Amino acid sequence: MKRLVSSDPGFAKAFARVVADRREADDDVSRDVRRILERVKAEGDEAIADYTERFDHWKLADDADWRIGAETCEAAYHALDGVLRDALELAAERVRRYHQAQLPERRDYRDEQGVRLGAIWRPVDAAGLYVPGGRAAYPSSLLMNAIPAKVAGVERLAVVTPTPRGDTNPLVLAAAHIAGVDEIWRIGGAQAVAALAYGTDRIAPVDVITGPGNAWVAEAKRQLYGTVGIDMVAGPSEILVIADKDNDAGFIAADLLSQAEHDPDAQSILITDDPEFADLVADRVGVELATLATRKVAEQSWKDHGLIIEVGSLDEVPALANALAAEHVELAVANPEPLLESIRHAGSVFIGRHAPEAVGDYVAGPNHVLPTGRRARFASGLSVLDFMKRTSFIELDADALTAIGPAAVALAEAEGLPAHARSVAVRLNRRRED
């Protein structure tokens, strides 16, 4: 853990280093991924089966090897412990309702020149969702990706998920049942992303691919951007907690560790205006770590990337927070509202002393897929819009064309596009002749 004091002479430089630190692997996997994509495009299912056997030690022969059926998901759902099932249902319901309110409206109006203008939002036909195997296979992540797609109106939602040596995660299958996933394919890695984008004999292509994955999956999505739509590239998770001294130091320490336990590259930052409170939190992090089952990961993250910044006043916070553009921001202060307004770059903000970030990961309703690595400067959390697209429309009658057409003719001619000009002019001339 690093500690910085904003009034120290070296602060600006040290803080700039934190902001510039990307914490992302620079493995050059792009050549490998390019080869995988090309092979899947050319050979389809055969390439998929080959890669799956090689990487996941899973043989794809019969239909049952390829897919997990709806009945298996339903069985997983019914086999769940009741408390857990209710928790998943509560989460799904709250996420569904928050995202339903995001649905954009159609526009359709006529302006004073008599031009009818508008835009229609529609869902994509099919979406693909990557669900990692192993440690990062989270049912909450499935809900957060699948529900917005379904709320958007996507008719076909196909999940790909690696099942190394045949292993599946019953919680994820139960979540797929709740979310109404239409297909689950037992494939993973760049080859699964390629199958979704290009389609194979078995797997119909999709229009949008979302969901977290390792470096190969992320690179495959990046290379296929344009062939399909994708969600934002994601890096390690991060939290910025703004806390005054009137907090329980144990609560704040728990919040910092909840981020740190995700990944050794995750980052937890505390900004406080009270040096003694900073000491208390630092101590409590140490105490909490001692009894944490995820200690190894959390300790590594806190050691390598943890940061406490002491400021002279909370007025210094917005500039620092905007430079960090953090994925999660907690405002555990007496008067959070001005900070909500002045922190312009953040994925999601948690307001007050009773809003630990973890409620947002599961049950609050807003999406937990959020921009990381300073991308909150330009990117947003996942929403129904990621699974929709907009068609604009324009209707003119002869009067409307007479009103605005001549300007189009003038501009088309000036741009050296005479056929553009002519397509308008012939109609204007006919009008004049009539």
Added chain:
Amino acid sequence: MKRLVSSDPGFAKAFARVVADRREADDDVSRDVRRILERVKAEGDEAIADYTERFDHWKLADDADWRIGAETCEAAYHALDGVLRDALELAAERVRRYHQAQLPERRDYRDEQGVRLGAIWRPVDAAGLYVPGGRAAYPSSLLMNAIPAKVAGVERLAVVTPTPRGDTNPLVLAAAHIAGVDEIWRIGGAQAVAALAYGTDRIAPVDVITGPGNAWVAEAKRQLYGTVGIDMVAGPSEILVIADKDNDAGFIAADLLSQAEHDPDAQSILITDDPEFADLVADRVGVELATLATRKVAEQSWKDHGLIIEVGSLDEVPALANALAAEHVELAVANPEPLLESIRHAGSVFIGRHAPEAVGDYVAGPNHVLPTGRRARFASGLSVLDFMKRTSFIELDADALTAIGPAAVALAEAEGLPAHARSVAVRLNRRRED
């Protein structure tokens, strides 16, 4: 030009080939671009100056070599022919108003569990706009990119544009004056995109980069996606005209050619239910081509990619149009409304016999930057949203946490994330003790 008849036995196969044909260059420029990006990142302005001298034969020494000042743009504006100036102003005003109505609203509400939820849309701090030099330097394109950024509230809008041997385009400069562009840099290519994304000593970095460019520019944007936000990858332009026999064949021919003149790789497609009308249009395309200043390009496009499809009934249109997912769709039919509803995949739709696509390129109001190459399946035209991002927020009091917190604890434990569970549980326990 190819002609297909939907009742022919080979139609499905021939049509599938049209849909699969991407018309996009497969040049592998990615290695070149990667090298350019790395060098600009490492060497900054020096690399930029070197590339600009090499590719654009333009020496960047003094400030005046690097930038075109606001006074130059203003002078270009005042020097414009009056008709053209009025046309640009009309276009700008109509584009501005259409995009103002796109501005998304803030959400802020409290649900029945007492959880306050919402989302705040904000503009990015800075946007960069690529404006090609040479043939494709269109003032309308500058307006269509710059105005949404300014309407979104972007404070700093930086244009990069190559000025080969010093050449500038006064129409583009005048449009920059109208749109309120803040900076214009005389640089182009992948190196200009890199300068915008990484920043250099002279050029501050931006958050989002939009605008058309050649293969190197497009690949630079693709590689920098994630470092900055970008607009959708764009390919050659295309139009799909649906026309019944009650149209003037000359109008429809003009519309088809207005797309063909953009680029030899552009594609114009007519679908009609009347074989005689198809003949008439085909003839008229030939006649119009003879007198067109852009004949060479338009003829090549029509010869290589032009297509007329005869259908037995307009009822066949939606399936074909949805497979094509065209950038522009004209509905020159007696009853366009059902087609507007049933054609789900289209960038922009032009309704009726008085709405040539060219009005949308200039003055209608909706954006003319639209998804090409079947990307209307999942992508939308440029809008204010491309220059904005959303921060979600969550506020809970102790009662609200008591209502939904236990479910978060259960899910966190099930996912093997004990620090997540603890951050909620410590607060719930404190409540119980109070």
